[in-house]
Amino acid sequence: MAHIHDVLIVGAGGAGLTAALFAAKNGANVGVITKLYPTRSHTGAAQGGVSAALGNVEEDRWEWHMYDTVKGGDYLTDQDAAEVFAKETIEGVIELEHMGLPFDRLPSGKIAQRRFGGHTRNFGEAPVRRAAYAADRTGHVILHTLHQQAVKYGIAFYNEFYVLDLLFDDDGRAFGVLAYELATGEVHTFKAGAIVIASGGYGRIFKTTATAHTVTGDMQALIYNKGLPLEDPEFFQFHPTGLFPLGILITEGARGEGGILRNADGERFMERYAPTIKDLAPRDVVARSMFIEIMEGRGCGPNKDHICLDLTHLEPDVIEKRLPDIAEFARTYAGVDPVKQPIPVLYTAHYSMGGIPTTLWTEVIKDENNTVVPGLYAAGESACVSMHGANRLGTNSLAELIVFGRRAGIASAKFAQTYKPHPLPPEASDPARERVDKILSSSGGESVSKIRKELQESMMENASVYRNEERLSKQVKIVRELQERYEHISIQDKGKLFNTELVEAFELGSLLTVAEALVHAALNRTESRGAHAREDYPERDDDNWLKHTLAYREAPGKVRFAYKPVVLGRFEPKPRTY
Amino acid sequence: MRVTLKVLRYNPEADRAPHWESYQLEAEPTDRVLDLLHNVKWDTDGTLTFRRSCGHGICGSCAMMINGVNRLACKTLVQNLDTDTITVEPIRGLPVEKDLVVDMAPFFQAFKAVKPYLINDDPPPERERLQSPEERAVFDEGTKCILCAACTTSCPVFWVNGTYIGPSAIVNAHRFIFDSRDKGNGERFKALSGGGGIWRCRTAYNCTEACPRDIPVTELIEEVKRAIMVNYV
Ligand SMILES: Cc1cc2nc3c(=O)[nH]c(=O)nc-3n(C[C@H](O)[C@H](O)[C@H](O)COP(=O)(O)OP(=O)(O)OC[C@H]3O[C@@H](n4cnc5c(N)ncnc54)[C@H](O)[C@@H]3O)c2cc1C
Ligand code: FES
DSSP: EEEEEEEEOOEEESHHHHHHHHHHHHTOEEEEEESSSGGGGGGGOSSEEOOOOOSSSOOOOHHHHHHHHHTTTTTTTOOHHHHHHHHHHHHHHHHHTTTTOOOOOTSSSSSSSSEEEEETTTTEEEEEEEEOOSSTTHHHHHHHHHHHHHHHOEEEEEEEEEEEEEETTTTEEEEEEEETTTTTTEEEEEEEEEEEEEOOOGGGGSSHHHHHHHHOOHHHHHHTTTTTTEEEEEEEEEEEEETTTTTOOOOOOHTTOOEEEEEEEETOOOHHHHHGGGGSHHHHHHHHHHHHHTTTTTOBBBTTTTTEEEEETTHHHHHHSSSSHHHHHHHHOOOOOTTOEEEEEEEEEEEEOOOBBBBBTTTEEEEETOOOEEEEOOOOEEEEEESSSTSOOTTTTHHHHHHHHHHHHHHHHHHHHHHHOOOOOOOGGGHHHHHHHHHHHHHOOOOHHHHHHHHHHHHHHSSSSOOOOOOOOOHHHHHHHHHHHHHHHTSOOSSSTTTTTHHHHHHHHHHHHHHHHHHHHHHOSSSSSSTOOOOOOOOOOOOHOOOEEEOOOOOOTTTEEEEEOOOSSOOOOOOOOO | EEEEEEEEETTTTSOOOOHHHHHEEETTTOHHHHHHHIIIIIIOOOOOOOSSSSSSSSSOOOOOETTTTTETTTOOOOGGGGGSSEEEOOTSSSSSTTTTTOOOHHOOOOHHTTOOOOOOSSSOOSSSSOOOOHHHHTGGGGGGOOOTTTTGGOOOHHHOTTOOOHHHHHHHHHHHOOOTOOOOOHHHHHHSSSTTGGGOOOOOHHHHHHOOTTTHHHHHHHHHHHHHHHHHO
């Protein structure tokens, strides 16, 4: 079956829905393809808030927000992107309110704001209230509000369609998508004047993660397999406070409201690592501090293997009203009442800073000269514009979805006007059918769940919070071996209807591909910066490494690197202390 | 502990009718029912089919009937069930597509029918529209809805009459009816008052018991009924 749209969007999380709305408002006929029903997208799990220098509670300025974003990213942040971001998120958040988003309110009737890690007033002086929020379900209300608007605008959705391939014409223009419909097992062909990728991150390469089962980097893998680069894949964020041992997120907003991290001695150890902003230091800093506390024998619990997040000194009302969901998570999944007992936490895989490289207008680029791939756009966690640099600040992702999702919608709608539908022979969809048939007909005997488990466990061991050459080299080999075994997987479900086993097999292929880019790039980068911490190269090395990685797949297991300069500007790289 | 997981299975490509299949599993009391389903799918029978994504009760994918009650598989722990025999069936009243996967289209159609979006054609101010914390609190409960369908598919009226819009749609209407910024009640009341509308509700309270987000669904429905009657909001 063939479908035609001006703009086709892959993904219906915050980035995809924002892009869809703005493309539609700019006159485009929009189609959205998503492997999940839109409101199941992972944006709905975001808790703490969306950043914007609204200044509703105290003075705030976009320049301060920009500075925090650049410093938080350990100066790998492109400063032009950070500037666009810090300015436009203000309008973006106001626009969400106009769409009906139910923000919490101040007595004045304005949007309420709270503190979050790494967000400060006056260039690092003290924490500032910048995160606009709705209790601890900010992502949920953003996702639902955008979905409601999409219903209002009558946007066409292809729900539970898994994208298997992108089509390019001879001039390299992206013009089509092949997708597998879960309900029927049919492959559909889509043609469009512009395609926006908004497919989220890949937290599932790690064993302990706050991300959903479906956060598997499918489109990053597809792009990378097509010989296009991934930018900065070595930078992956671990969030300090995953509910131990499951990894379900406990928002940083809990510390924003006054929560304190304590070791086995009850000590507020962050005072030693970040004397100025303490528990509200950026995530990379806090995660590493926790790691050291545990390594040095000050972990909590009988096995000394986690840290305690103490909220017991907060007013019970603050917990019940502003943090109701995380209180429930603690009660349901850990049997702990946060009003009375500290919550056991440990770092959990959370966010991919790297992704598909783009310009400020979200056009996908293919090299260090910013050469654009015509017709192809990317926004949200799947993209790397690079506004997060080496480490993302909390609440900056939801804000990114709004800012760059909007830019993607506007830019793609404009570009799509130049579109003349490409003639498409029936065999155009063969590559996707072959992918389906290969797995369905294979009898190789390797198991998807076993390979996935081995990948997730080994990535956790060898490529997570702290890294070194020995472990990364080992992981390079492991990933390659798992890829080889993946060639021989077979599945039991051979049916056409709702074959979720087949989809899990596709997703594992994506995970293995993205993991390859991550471990090779991590091994290659011989410095420590932001979330990439090398025991054997503990210092940041601006002379050699103040640059973005572009990782290209030459062949399976063979990666080539190119480098893109960091866009500097207002803020000179300085040592990063908090 | 040892548990027996009984799943009502149906694959239209192979089966004439739904049938039960049992699996013996080793489980921790703190395991989620979703973990058990994954264990079966990943270790024993890859054809077992269900929806899931987030794993912690926020995406709304995994509503199922577990030991006779609608719940989220990812939010129900083995220890909450007080038994070592766990039965899992698809939620009722929607066509089964395969095993625990149902066709959600009628559910979302009902959702769309109540115009679940802010209606206000006044040009917005430059900054945010103001709303007091008290005004915001009035519609808070409805904003928690994750559209999982646990409430609607626990409603006896919905089972009998598939055209009833069901509790979830009414909760989502409530969320806008009581939002001080919204001006769409004329249109929404019309949608709610029609043949398959709110007056079919018989206050069975199943919906309130089923809601995994603890939304007082029946209360919200009563508030909407009152609002329509006095038509004052
Ligand atoms: C637990 C948690 C809490 C968080 N809290 C915050 C917070 O408080 N503040 C903040 O700023 N950030 C937060 N983040 C980060 C933020 O939520 C995410 O980075 C962001 O929501 C990603 O949005 P997205 O639109 O890029 O992707 P997603 O919301 O993940 O959406 C991806 C979409 O792509 C579709 N898709 C993917 N692959 C395919 C395919 N192959 N075919 C078809 N469709 C596909 C999916 O169906 C989905 O619709 C949090 C993250 C987590 C994990
Ligand atoms: S998997 Fe998301 S609600 Fe259960």
